[in-house]
Amino acid sequence: MTQILCNKLAVFGVGLIGGSFALALKQAGAVGEVVGVGRSHANLEQALGLGIIDRIAIDAVDAVQGADIVVLAVPVGQMAAIMQSIAPHLSSNTVVTDAGSTKQDVVALMRQYLPAQLELCVPAHPIAGAELSGATAARVNLYQDKNLILTALPETTMESVQRVRQLWQLCGAKVSAMQAAEHDAIFATVSHLPHLLAYALVDMIVQRENADVLFNFAASGFRDFTRIAASSPEMWRDIALANQVALLAELDAYQAKLNQLRDALATNNGDALADIFSRAQAARQAWQARLV
Numbered sequence: 001m002t003q004i005l006c007n008k009l010a011v012f013g014v015g016l017i018g019g020s021f022a023l024a025l026k027q028a029g030a031v032g033e034v035v036g037v038g039r040s041h042a043n044l045e046q047a048l049g050l051g052i053i054d055r056i057a058i059d060a061v062d063a064v065q066g067a068d069i070v071v072l073a074v075p076v077g078q079m080a081a082i083m084q085s086i087a088p089h090l091s092s093n094t095v096v097t098d099a100g101s102t103k104q105d106v107v108a109l110m111r112q113y114l115p116a117q118l119e120l121c122v123p124a125h126p127i128a129g130a131e132l133s134g135a136t137a138a139r140v141n142l143y144q145d146k147n148l149i150l151t152a153l154p155e156t157t158m159e160s161v162q163r164v165r166q167l168w169q170l171c172g173a174k175v176s177a178m179q180a181a182e183h184d185a186i187f188a189t190v191s192h193l194p195h196l197l198a199y200a201l202v203d204m205i206v207q208r209e210n211a212d213v214l215f216n217f218a219a220s221g222f223r224d225f226t227r228i229a230a231s232s233p234e235m236w237r238d239i240a241l242a243n244q245v246a247l248l249a250e251l252d253a254y255q256a257k258l259n260q261l262r263d264a265l266a267t268n269n270g271d272a273l274a275d276i277f278s279r280a281q282a283a284r285q286a287w288q289a290r291l292v
């Protein structure tokens with residue numbers, strides 16, 4: 001059993017990500033009380049029933065009072081309102097961290113709403129997840145051997161970073177650090193763009209007159225390409241808007257690649273098609289091999 005590193009953990013948004021964080025820390029024996037705050041009372045009751053949280057907070061003030069760590073695991077569009085509501089009630093020792101998929105927006109909001117707390121602000125992003133939402137989707141081992149990226153502010157103290165790093169390591173995560181801008185550029189390419197593409201394909205199909213027939217015959221290739229189109233629309237709307245600039249650049253780059261493919265196809269240029277497919281096949285196989 002690990003020693004208690006956090007007597008009171010306040011989790012805003014006890015869904016897949018916040019719930020999995022709480023479960024892993026409880027299993028590690030690293031937290032005392034876990035208090036949950038949410039928008040949906042039914043979800044919080046489920047979280048309580050599943051043992052993810054020990055108590056439902058009466059309100060945001062009750063949640064943060066005496067908390068060692070406050071984690072914001074809500075859609076990134078909700079971060080501003082929460083930061084604003086907790087700012088006057090944070091103690092001088094409370095670390096505020098988050099799990100949002102975008103980081104420049106979270107850093108900017110921390111500067112705007114938590115200016116007195118910046119030394120204790122530790123923006124973070126677990127690179128693990130699923131297309132599922134809510135407390136019932138939380139998994140104790142979600143973060144095992146997965147990356148966790150910290151994008152500390154220049155003001156964040158080493159001690160604050162260390163407190164958050166330790167918690168994620170206890171969840172099994174491999175913790176690294178980078179600048180928020182670099183983070184957002186990387187995840188525009190390898191996470192945010194793929195989600196837009198999956199949503200676009202499914203939406204294109206569902207708007208066809210023969211959508212039923214198409215879905216009837218769709219198989220594993222379609223399933224693998226579009227699993228993430230079953231993800232939360234609110235969460236992905238917020239991510240897309242928060243990372244608008246980088247995501248627009250990635251959409252343009254992808255469109256250029258599609259045009260290359262289109263030209264090759266339209267001109268019966270099998271060599272050009274095979275070149276693209278072979279390069280992609282080798283890269284995908286090499287990437288897969290790195291995972292094991």
Ligand SMILES: NC(=O)c1ccc[n+]([C@@H]2O[C@H](COP(=O)([O-])OP(=O)(O)OC[C@H]3O[C@@H](n4cnc5c(N)ncnc54)[C@H](O)[C@@H]3O)[C@@H](O)[C@H]2O)c1
Nearest residue numbers: 013015016017038039073074075076100101129130133134
């Ligand atoms: N799903 C993923 O794969 C994944 C991976 C990494 C990071 N993230 C990020 O983690 C965060 C949470 O995502 P999730 O997948 O756990 O979503 P989720 O829908 O499972 O959980 C979010 C929870 O936040 C609650 N909530 C929403 N607004 C709130 C508010 N104003 N105050 C309090 N609670 C509120 C919701 O009721 C919900 O229970 C998001 O910022 C997301 O971008 C998601």
Ligand SMILES: O=C(O)C(=O)C[C@]1(C(=O)O)C=C[C@@H](O)C=C1
Nearest residue numbers: 101126127128129130131191228
């Ligand atoms: O596995 C999934 O369903 C995910 O979408 C997880 C995923 C990703 O794109 O890889 C999604 C968003 C994150 O912020 C981190 C991870």
